[in-house]
Amino acid sequence: MAGSEPIVLRAFSGLRNEVSGERLPLEALVEATNVDLDDSGMPSRRDGYAVERAGADIHSLWASGDLGLFVDGGSLKVLARDLTSAAIVSGLTPGAPMSYCEVGDEVFFCNGYERGALKARQYRPWGIRPPTNVAAGAGAGILPPGQYLVAATYRDAQGRESGTGEGALVTLDNEGGVSIAVQGSANPSVTEVVLYLSTCNGTTLYEAGAIPAPVAGQTTVATIAGPESELQRPIVTQFYGAPPAGHLVAHFRGRVLMALGNRLRWSSAYGYDLWKETDDLGFHGRITMLAPVDGGVFVGAAGKTWWLAGQAPESFT
Numbered sequence: 001m002a003g004s005e006p007i008v009l010r011a012f013s014g015l016r017n018e019v020s021g022e023r024l025p026l027e028a029l030v031e032a033t034n035v036d037l038d039d040s041g042m043p044s045r046r047d048g049y050a051v052e053r054a055g056a057d058i059h060s061l062w063a064s065g066d067l068g069l070f071v072d073g074g075s076l077k078v079l080a081r082d083l084t085s086a087a088i089v090s091g092l093t094p095g096a097p098m099s100y101c102e103v104g105d106e107v108f109f110c111n112g113y114e115r116g117a118l119k120a121r122q123y124r125p126w127g128i129r130p131p132t133n134v135a136a137g138a139g140a141g142i143l144p145p146g147q148y149l150v151a152a153t154y155r156d157a158q159g160r161e162s163g164t165g166e167g168a169l170v171t172l173d174n175e176g177g178v179s180i181a182v183q184g185s186a187n188p189s190v191t192e193v194v195l196y197l198s199t200c201n202g203t204t205l206y207e208a209g210a211i212p213a214p215v216a217g218q219t220t221v222a223t224i225a226g227p228e229s230e231l232q233r234p235i236v237t238q239f240y241g242a243p244p245a246g247h248l249v250a251h252f253r254g255r256v257l258m259a260l261g262n263r264l265r266w267s268s269a270y271g272y273d274l275w276k277e278t279d280d281l282g283f284h285g286r287i288t289m290l291a292p293v294d295g296g297v298f299v300g301a302a303g304k305t306w307w308l309a310g311q312a313p314e315s316f317t
Contacts, residue, residue, distance in 0.1 A: 026134035047136045052083050058291050060098035060111075067107070067121070071098050078110070078121055089116055101249040101256060103272060108256060112247035124189055127242030127273040131182050131193070136168040141177020141225030146200035152182045153196070153237060154213065156189040159181070160273050163240030167205055177225040184214035196235050197224050205238060206231035220228065240274040243267065252292035253311060259287035264299060266313040279313065297311065 027041070034046040041078065056073035067080030076089035076126035092098075107118045108126055115201070117126040136150045151167035162185075165260075170178045182193050190213045196205035208231055214220040243266060246258035256267040264281040268274040285302025296309040296316065308316040 002297075018237045019105075053079075053085060057094060059095075060100075062098070062100040064102050064107070064174045069098075069100065069109075069118075070106070071111075076116075088118065088121065089114075089134040097247070099248045101251050106272075108249055108272065110243075110246050110249050110258065113245055115243060115245045125187050127275070128156065128160065128185065128187050128190060129242045130154070130162045130164050130240075131185070133183055134168060135181040136170050137179050138170060138172055139179035139223040139225070141223060142175060143172060143177055143224075143226040143228065144200050145172050145174055148178050148200065149196075149198040149203065149205055150178050150180050151196045151205055151235070151238070152180055153194045153235075154185045154187065154190040155194050155210065156187075156194040157191050158189075160189075160292050161194065161237050162190075162242070163274060164196070164235070165200075165239070167238075177223045179221055179223045181221045182214070183234065184216040193220065193222070195222060195224055197231060199228050199231060205235040207233040207235070226302050237271075237274055240268060240271075240276055242273065243275045248287060248290050250292050250297075251291040252297055252313075255313060257290055257292065257297065259290055262286055262288075262301065263311070269312075281308075281313075281316070287293040 024054040032043070034048070035093055036046050037043055058070060058072050060071040063067070064245035067292050070077055070079055071092065072085070073074060074090060074092045074094050076092060077085040077087050079085050082285045093113040098109055098111045104130045105119055109116055109118070115126045117124050117180040131154060132150050134152055148170050149167040150157040150170055151164045153164045154162040172178070178197060180195060193213050194210045195208045198205055208224045211220065211222050233292065241264045243256070243258065244260050246260040246265065254270045256272045258265045262283045262285055264283065264287060265275060266274070266279050283299065283301035283306065287299060287301045289300030289305070290297065296307060299306045299308060
């Protein structure tokens with residue numbers, strides 16, 4: 001309009017909606033989209049977003065040092081600094097949030113359905129399931145007559161060993177040996193079957209030797225012939241199994257902790273692949289948080305936070 005003076009707005013007082021728009025002062029904002037106001041009241045366009053990595057269903061981003069991990073659909077992928085990625089594990093349950101736990105140079109992960117471990121960006125199965133359907137009987141050898149316990153475990157090239165049960169009982173009426181039939185493991189990292197035997201009428205299992213692992217689905221038969229003097233190293237993995245597939249994982253003073261529904265489970269001390277089903281605590285509801293600190297562990301479950309005080313799970317109070 002001719003003769004009108006320009007209106008200069010040097011600052012805005014922010015969005016206001018307590019009265020109708022025509023009654024507001026000039027410096028009041030009635031509507032603003034994607035706008036930020038600084039401390040002086042000056043507006044600026046809000047920064048937007050740009051797609052860096054497109055995927056089917058990306059979630060569960062985690063990083064430590066120069067290692068970045070995330071889930072894309074049914075794959076666990078490693079994320080590089082230039083935002084390129086590569087799949088290292090496939091076949092995961094879609095939509096299941098992944099939990100990660102770094103211990104030394106390894107990262108353990110689980111999502112309630114699958115579990116695994118990474119070292120130097122290389123995947124390996126987490127834990128080795130013990131042999132099943134192990135059959136034992138009398139064979140040829142120089143063991144004295146009596147009763148013997150016999151068992152077998154699987155072992156990989158790095159020396160990680162599976163657990164085993166209480167063992168089979170074999171009775172030798174005369175001098176002889178003990179034969180044992182073991183099926184191959186479905187775990188591709190298994191390279192050996194370790195054989196264990198007790199002394200005559202003894203109850204402790206000792207390593208009696210190792211044989212190459214048979215192919216998965218096949219069975220190999222070995223005979224422990226003796227003498228008893230060759231039984232040296234007592235078994236340390238008896239009654240342990242592979243870890244479960246929990247939904248949360250954390251590290252606490254040489255143990256890996258895992259939430260499995262409403263149960264808190266833990267590994268053996270510094271034996272992160274070895275787990276006992278009896279090593280667990282129950283809570284009144286699904287566990288939603290594991291937060292270890294120096295003197296214990298905070299556990300979130302059923303809308304409450306529980307404090308487990310102690311230096312080891314067996315002594316939590």
